[in-house]
Amino acid sequence: MEFNGIEVIGLVAAVLTTLSFVPQCWQIFKTRKVADISLTMYLIFFIGVILWLVYGLMIGSLAVTLANSVTAILVAIILGLKVKYSNK
Amino acid sequence: MEFNGIEVIGLVAAVLTTLSFVPQCWQIFKTRKVADISLTMYLIFFIGVILWLVYGLMIGSLAVTLANSVTAILVAIILGLKVKYSNK
Numbered sequence: 001m002e003f004n005g006i007e008v009i010g011l012v013a014a015v016l017t018t019l020s021f022v023p024q025c026w027q028i029f030k031t032r033k034v035a036d037i038s039l040t041m042y043l044i045f046f047i048g049v050i051l052w053l054v055y056g057l058m059i060g061s062l063a064v065t066l067a068n069s070v071t072a073i074l075v076a077i078i079l080g081l082k083v084k085y086s087n088k
Numbered sequence: 089m090e091f092n093g094i095e096v097i098g099l100v101a102a103v104l105t106t107l108s109f110v111p112q113c114w115q116i117f118k119t120r121k122v123a124d125i126s127l128t129m130y131l132i133f134f135i136g137v138i139l140w141l142v143y144g145l146m147i148g149s150l151a152v153t154l155a156n157s158v159t160a161i162l163v164a165i166i167l168g169l170k171v172k173y174s175n176k
Contacts, residue, residue: 010143016136023128036124040111048104055098 014067021074028081039082046075102155109162116169127170134163 028034049072056064116122137160144152 006143006146009139009146013136013139013143016132016139018136020129020132020136023132024126027124027126027129031124033124036115036119036121038112038115041108041115044104044108044111048101048106048108051097051101051104055094055101058094058097 011063014063018067018071018074021071021078025074025077025081028078028085032085034082034085037078037082039079039086042075042079042082046072046079049075099151102151106155106159106162109159109166113162113165113169116166116173120173122170122173125166125170127167127174130163130167130170134160134167137163 024037028037049068053065053068053072056062056066056068112125116125137156141153141156141160144150144154144156
C-alpha cells in the first residue's frame with residue numbers, strides 16, 4: 001500500500017476524530033455527570049458511525065472500517081454512561 | 089455521478105454524523121450549561137475534522153469536503169459556547 005502525503009492526512013484525521021471521544025469518556029468516568037451531554041446527538045451519531053462502518057466494509061476500506069469500529073465502541077460507552085448516570 | 093446503494097449508505101452516514109451536532113448545539117443554547125462536555129474532546133475532534141476537510145479537498149471528494157465543512161462549523165459553535173459558558 002503506497003503511503004502518500006494525502007493518505008497520511010486522512011489517517012491522522014481518522015485517528016483524531018476517533019480518539020477524541022476518549023477524553024469525553026474519561027471525564028464522565030471521573031465526574032459521573034452527564035446532564036449537559038445531548039443524548040439525541042450521541043444516538044444520531046452512533047447510527048451514523050454504524051452506517052460508516054457498513055460503508056467501509058462494503059467498499060473494502062480498512063481505514064474507514066477500523067476508525068468507525070473504534071468510534072462506535074467509544075460512542076456506545078458514552079451512550080451507556082449517559083443512560084446510567086442520567087437519573088442520578 | 090452514478091448513485092448506487094453503497095454511495096447512498098455513505099451519504100446517509102455523512103448526513104447523520106454531521107447533523108448529530110445540531111441537538112448538542114441546541115441543548116447548550118437552551119440550558120447554557122456546558123460543564124459535562126469535554127473541551128479536550130471537541131478541540132481534538134475539531135482538528136480532526138479540519139484535516140478531513142483538507143483530505144476531502146485534496147482527493148476531490150465533494151461529500152467528504154461538504155460534510156466536514158458543516159461539521160467544522162457546528163463543532164466550532166460548540167467550542168465557542170463551551171468557552172463562553174464555562175466560567176458561568
